[in-house]
Amino acid sequence: MNPIFADLPTTVFEVMSALARETGAVNLGQGFPDDPGPADVRAKAAEAVVEGWNQYPPMMGLPELRRAVAQHYARWQGLDLDPDTEVMVTSGATEALAGALMALIEPGDEVVLFEPMYDAYLPLVRRAGGVPRFVTLTPPHFRITEDALAAAFSPRTKVVLLNNPLNPSATIFPDEDLELLAGFCQRFDAVALCDEVWEHVVFDGRRHRPLMAVPGMRERTVKIGSAGKIFSLTGWKVGFVMAPPHLMRGLAKAHQFLTFTTPPNLQAAVAYGLSKDDTYFEDMRTDFARARDRFAGGLSALGFSVLPSAGTYFLNLDIAPLGESDDVAFCERLVRRHGVAAIPVSAFYAHRPVRTIVRFCFAKRDDTLDRALERLRGLA
Ligand code: PMP
Numbered sequence: 001m002n003p004i005f006a007d008l009p010t011t012v013f014e015v016m017s018a019l020a021r022e023t024g025a026v027n028l029g030q031g032f033p034d035d036p037g038p039a040d041v042r043a044k045a046a047e048a049v050v051e052g053w054n055q056y057p058p059m060m061g062l063p064e065l066r067r068a069v070a071q072h073y074a075r076w077q078g079l080d081l082d083p084d085t086e087v088m089v090t091s092g093a094t095e096a097l098a099g100a101l102m103a104l105i106e107p108g109d110e111v112v113l114f115e116p117m118y119d120a121y122l123p124l125v126r127r128a129g130g131v132p133r134f135v136t137l138t139p140p141h142f143r144i145t146e147d148a149l150a151a152a153f154s155p156r157t158k159v160v161l162l163n164n165p166l167n168p169s170a171t172i173f174p175d176e177d178l179e180l181l182a183g184f185c186q187r188f189d190a191v192a193l194c195d196e197v198w199e200h201v202v203f204d205g206r207r208h209r210p211l212m213a214v215p216g217m218r219e220r221t222v223k224i225g226s227a228g229k230i231f232s233l234t235g236w237k238v239g240f241v242m243a244p245p246h247l248m249r250g251l252a253k254a255h256q257f258l259t260f261t262t263p264p265n266l267q268a269a270v271a272y273g274l275s276k277d278d279t280y281f282e283d284m285r286t287d288f289a290r291a292r293d294r295f296a297g298g299l300s301a302l303g304f305s306v307l308p309s310a311g312t313y314f315l316n317l318d319i320a321p322l323g324e325s326d327d328v329a330f331c332e333r334l335v336r337r338h339g340v341a342a343i344p345v346s347a348f349y350a351h352r353p354v355r356t357i358v359r360f361c362f363a364k365r366d367d368t369l370d371r372a373l374e375r376l377r378g379l380a
Pocket residue numbers: 031091092093094095118163167195197225226227228234237238239
């Protein structure tokens with residue numbers, strides 16, 4: 001077996017969800033909402049299956065979905081995308097990431113990664129032959145600095161992989177950081193691969209700014225989105241990737257042999273969903289923000305040290321004030337002894353420089369969050 005995969009542990013999300021099932025714990029580990037997703041979007045998917053939309057759709061995605069994606073990003077982010085040449089539908093953001101790395105990297109090319117990073121990134125970069133160069137971001141602000149970029153970029157840099165809003169830190173990079181990064185991408189002629197799956201889950205009046213919209217980045221950015229996050233339908237695995245035609249050509253070649261396509265009924269339902277009026281998206285944010293405040297307030301009242309959550313549906317606890325120094329051991333105890341599953345944030349770092357942050361998913365019903373709070377009582 002390829003040694004990069006042979007030596008990989010099972011992803012922390014699967015491990016924690018399995019432990020939660022085994023122990024009957026409240027599962028605030030793996031990120032998925034209790035909410036079943038919008039009923040009308042689900043009904044569209046069901047109708048499309050019954051109506052007979054069950055054969056291979058076009059390789060690049062249903063034309064109506066590609067148009068809906070382009071219109072959606074024009075409306076929400078001011079992007080001007082050609083649905084025929086600059087939008088492709090993928091089976092989740094995960095396929096888009098894997099395909100983009102396969103297409104963009106040649107063995108030995110360097111890839112700048114910001115840690116904490118989504119756990120799929122590093123194995124995919126390595127398997128594509130990329131050489132990772134890390135920029136380590138640290139709590140509580142997880143900001144990018146010029147010195148860190150200067151140390152990570154080199155003439156061999158081919159791709160920069162940025163996740164914004166950032167899972168697991170629940171932070172959003174400010175304009176200043178995006179502009180700094182854009183400058184480096186241009187100076188080193190690098191492509192920015194932007195995982196923006198959390199773009200709609202931003203709070204307190206914030207608007208997502210795509211890196212693609214930063215001056216000088218339009219021609220060198222690959223942007224990735226996911227219906228799983230936009231509609232709270234994480235199992236659907238409908239993603240989209242946006243890129244200028246000269247980059248899209250390579251991405252399409254990877255896609256054609258990775259999955260070729262994505263279930264047509266789900267594509268039709270997502271096309272319908274993306275065209276929903278602003279209220280749906282605003283309500284989603286309001287609902288998540290309310291859950292965030294309920295859970296953060298409850299944790300603070302119990303004496304825990306809670307980090308701010310500006311976007312994503314995650315909330316982080318600093319466990320250092322509890323005298324803890326190993327988030328993995330802490331999460332192990334939490335799930336087995338106290339019945340609450342969470343994610344150790346060190347799993348998102350290559351070398352675990354940060355070991356005292358624990359991530360909780362708050363996209364849950366009030367009673368689920370309250371049950372978790374009850375079980376955490378007395379731990380702080
Ligand atoms: N990137 C990030 C940062 C994520 O949080 C997730 C899902 N949690 C994904 C990619 C994967 O998205 P999808 O389910 O659409 O493949």
